[in-house]
Amino acid sequence: MIKNKIAHPRIAAQDEWLAARKTLLEHEKEATQHRDRVNAERRRLPMVKIEKEYTFEGSNGSVTLEDLFDGRIQLIVYHFMFDPEWDKGCMGCTGYVDSLGALSMLNDRDTTFVLVSRAPLPKLEAYRLVRGWSVPWYSSFGSDFNYDFYVTLDEKVAPIEYNYRDKAEMERKNGPNSMQAEGHGLSVFFRVGNDVFHTYSTYARGVEGLTNAYSLLDVTPYGRQEDFEDSPSGYPQKPTYG
Numbered sequence: 001m002i003k004n005k006i007a008h009p010r011i012a013a014q015d016e017w018l019a020a021r022k023t024l025l026e027h028e029k030e031a032t033q034h035r036d037r038v039n040a041e042r043r044r045l046p047m048v049k050i051e052k053e054y055t056f057e058g059s060n061g062s063v064t065l066e067d068l069f070d071g072r073i074q075l076i077v078y079h080f081m082f083d084p085e086w087d088k089g090c091m092g093c094t095g096y097v098d099s100l101g102a103l104s105m106l107n108d109r110d111t112t113f114v115l116v117s118r119a120p121l122p123k124l125e126a127y128r129l130v131r132g133w134s135v136p137w138y139s140s141f142g143s144d145f146n147y148d149f150y151v152t153l154d155e156k157v158a159p160i161e162y163n164y165r166d167k168a169e170m171e172r173k174n175g176p177n178s179m180q181a182e183g184h185g186l187s188v189f190f191r192v193g194n195d196v197f198h199t200y201s202t203y204a205r206g207v208e209g210l211t212n213a214y215s216l217l218d219v220t221p222y223g224r225q226e227d228f229e230d231s232p233s234g235y236p237q238k239p240t241y242g
Helices: 014-043 091-098 104-108 121-131 167-174 213-217
Strands: 055-058 061-064 074-079 111-117 137-139 185-192 195-203
Touching (some): 104 111, 121 137
Parallel strands (some): 111 137
Antiparallel strands (some): 055 137, 185 195
């Protein structure tokens, strides 16, 4: 007998619970099937060639966007909020990196994951040391990268846009003071030879579930590279590496 007055689910007999659970299971299967359809639609997004040269600073010096791939064909960039004037990174982004699972599967499937922030590299390195992270982290300080991918908002540099809403739409939705200088997001890039293409970006709550290897692969053109996935036209389901 539960005596203490706390909120809790309704108490039922086993047979009633089982019937309700089976109904929920059907709904969970529907959600999984819908997610598979959305993932397939995402794999079929067209891609846009990156024409601008971006330079980043990493632990091994100055590198290009192509260098961030580390020889692989897919690149996932998490846009970590860290303004150059800050001494610490965004706490929400910090929580995101803390929640990342083992990502070795990404490398096994020709995909690289990195963090990119606008703060200078010494601040990033110092913060990474404090947090005990091993994820590669690069500074985009001095480049247009953050502005071009809409995670640094400054009308003096580029028109305001975040999560595919322009300034007027953002003000209507969230009020006139809703726009911050720094935002978070995640972008995916694909490499064909020496050419780099942008395939996908997501922002705000679209990022929060992308913390394990499977969910991160789901936002790439090649997906999980599993038998259950249908293969987008124009490239193999399971790419041949080499």
